[in-house]
Amino acid sequence: MDLSILFCIALILLFVLFFIWYTKKSFDHHLKNFIELNNNITVITDQTTIIAVNQKGLNFFEVDSLKDLQKRTKFLSRLFKEVILDDTRYTNRINWVTHIKHNQTIRVQMDKGKLTHTFDMQVSPIRKDRYMVTFYNISRMMAEKEAMSEVAEKDTLTQIYNRSRFNMELSDAIRRAQVYQTPFSIILFDIDHFKKVNDKYGHDAGDSVLIQVTSLVKNILRDQDIFARWGGEEFVILLQSDAYELANRLRKEIESFPFHTAKKLTCSFGISHYHVHDTDTSMMKRADKALYQAKQSGRNTVCVESAN
Numbered sequence: 001m002d003l004s005i006l007f008c009i010a011l012i013l014l015f016v017l018f019f020i021w022y023t024k025k026s027f028d029h030h031l032k033n034f035i036e037l038n039n040n041i042t043v044i045t046d047q048t049t050i051i052a053v054n055q056k057g058l059n060f061f062e063v064d065s066l067k068d069l070q071k072r073t074k075f076l077s078r079l080f081k082e083v084i085l086d087d088t089r090y091t092n093r094i095n096w097v098t099h100i101k102h103n104q105t106i107r108v109q110m111d112k113g114k115l116t117h118t119f120d121m122q123v124s125p126i127r128k129d130r131y132m133v134t135f136y137n138i139s140r141m142m143a144e145k146e147a148m149s150e151v152a153e154k155d156t157l158t159q160i161y162n163r164s165r166f167n168m169e170l171s172d173a174i175r176r177a178q179v180y181q182t183p184f185s186i187i188l189f190d191i192d193h194f195k196k197v198n199d200k201y202g203h204d205a206g207d208s209v210l211i212q213v214t215s216l217v218k219n220i221l222r223d224q225d226i227f228a229r230w231g232g233e234e235f236v237i238l239l240q241s242d243a244y245e246l247a248n249r250l251r252k253e254i255e256s257f258p259f260h261t262a263k264k265l266t267c268s269f270g271i272s273h274y275h276v277h278d279t280d281t282s283m284m285k286r287a288d289k290a291l292y293q294a295k296q297s298g299r300n301t302v303c304v305e306s307a308n
Helices: 003-035 055-060 066-072 139-153 163-180 194-201 203-218 243-256 280-296
Strands: 041-045 050-053 106-112 115-127 130-137 185-191 226-231 234-239 267-273 302-304
Touching (some): 003 041, 041 055, 050 066, 055 066, 115 139, 139 163, 163 226, 163 234, 185 194, 185 203, 185 280, 203 226, 203 234, 203 243, 234 243, 243 267, 243 302
Antiparallel strands (some): 041 050, 106 115, 115 130, 185 267
16 A cells, blocks of 8 residues: 555544544533532543542642542542441442433532541433543431431430330331340339429429439430330330349339439339330330339339230
C-alpha cells in the first residue's frame, strides 16, 4: 500500500482518537460545571471510580481537590457505608451504580470527624460510562425525627418508657420467643396506698414519690431490662433474668428507702412468665391477676401467676 495512503489513514485515526478524547474531556468538563450547580454532594463516576466531585463534596470530605480525594480512595463505594433497611444490600457489587433504579433511594452514612452523617443517595445515568450520584444530607431530619419519637415514647413525669412503647417491646419479645424460644417475664407492680399519699401530702408530693421510685428501680435494673410506667402509680418491667428474685429485691429496697415526704412506702408485685401461644393481652392479664393476689395477700409482697 502506498505510504501516503497509510499516512492519511494514520492521520485520520489520530484525528478520530483526538476527537473522542476531546469530546470526552469536554463532556466531563461540562458535567463538572453542571454538578457545581447542585447544592448537595454530587459525584460523577464511570461505575466504580470517581471522575468528578462538586465543591460541596470537597468541603464535606475536607479536601482541596479531586486529586486529594483520590489519594484517599478512587472508588466511590469506599466513601460511604450503606444502611440496610429491607434486608437487601445494593452497593456490594463492583458496578453497583448500574443496578440502582431511577428515583430509587439508598440510605447511606458517612463519617466526618466524630460525627456520622446520614444521606439519601440517588443514581442518575447520564450515558453508558457516566453516572451522577447525589447525596442528600438528612442528618438533621433524622435527628429531629428521633427526638420526636423519643418524646412520644417517654412518660413525661418519670422519663421512662410509656405504655405505648412498652406494648411495642412486649410484642417484639413475644415474636423473638416464638422464633428463638427465648424465655422472658413481666413484673407488674404498683405503690401501695398511693392515693393516701396524694390526699395527705398533695399531688406534687405524689409526683415526687413516682420519680423517686423510678430512679430507685432504674439503678437496680440491667441495661437490657425494659422499664415503663404502665399508668398512674403502676409500673411494668420486661426481663429475661429471674423475675421473682428481682421483684423481691425491689420490694425490699423500696420498703427500706427513706422517701422525702411520705417517708415509708411499699409496693406489691405480680409476675407472669412467657408460655407458648401467649399474647400481649394474656401475659398482661396474668401479671395483673398476680398483682391483685399480692394486694389481697396484705400488700408489700410478690405473687406469681401460673399459665393456667
